[in-house]
Amino acid sequence: QKEVEQNSGPLSVPEGAIASLNCTYSDRGSQSFFWYRQYSGKSPELIMFIYSNGDKEDGRFTAQLNKASQYVSLLIRDSQPSDSATYLCAVSGGGYNKLIFGAGTRLAVHP
Amino acid sequence: GAVVSQHPSRVICKSGTSVKIECRSLDFQATTMFWYRQFPKQSLMLMATSNEGSKATYEQGVEKDKFLINHASLTLSTLTVTSAHPEDSSFYICSAPEGSQETQYFGPGTRLLVL
Numbered sequence: 001q002k003e004v005e006q007n008s009g010p011l012s013v014p015e016g017a018i019a020s021l022n023c024t025y026s027d028r029g030s031q032s033f034f035w036y037r038q039y040s041g042k043s044p045e046l047i048m049f050i051y052s053n054g055d056k057e058d059g060r061f062t063a064q065l066n067k068a069s070q071y072v073s074l075l076i077r078d079s080q081p082s083d084s085a086t087y088l089c090a091v092s093g094g095g096y097n098k099l100i101f102g103a104g105t106r107l108a109v110h111p
Numbered sequence: 112g113a114v115v116s117q118h119p120s121r122v123i124c125k126s127g128t129s130v131k132i133e134c135r136s137l138d139f140q141a142t143t144m145f146w147y148r149q150f151p152k153q154s155l156m157l158m159a160t161s162n163e164g165s166k167a168t169y170e171q172g173v174e175k176d177k178f179l180i181n182h183a184s185l186t187l188s189t190l191t192v193t194s195a196h197p198e199d200s201s202f203y204i205c206s207a208p209e210g211s212q213e214t215q216y217f218g219p220g221t222r223l224l225v226l
Contacts, residue, residue, distance in 0.1 A: 043202075043219050043220040044217045099145075101157075
């Protein structure tokens, strides 16, 4: 059973701080890794994807991938209250490019 | 990013009726689309993979006769919930992969309430 694990949270950070979200996955053959943001009552919205070991930066967001440790993370710099949402880690599980989702981490950014 | 639409956004129906949900890729073609269901405070659950020109592939535990999927064209997939019951009430979301890395983009979702 291929699994993706995330801490459910809530992760509470003050406005302006760095939020660090973590994810581990069980399938060592996974190739593609995604972070989605989901506001309450809405569908997931793609934030970033990463395929290679190391860091990938996009604005306030940085994704980090370590395939040896089967670990992927998302850093949000200068966190804003509007970043408060559930963050879903997803891993390509192969076969028609199916995604395996973690349960999500709820982030709360307080003023 | 790519745009995926769903229709309707919200539907209320009586128990025993059938409901059709449409998923469209607006600015790209998708030979594959995915259907998910999400219950309150739970993560996404993949129901099935919709394949243009062939049968859908259902995940374990998903009744193919209850959740009918038709991938009619390269931009349209439909999910029909047949003989809906209150326990089918959920948030149904489709996604479609786009680009060289086939990143999945999600539709806005359809909230189904069966009375």
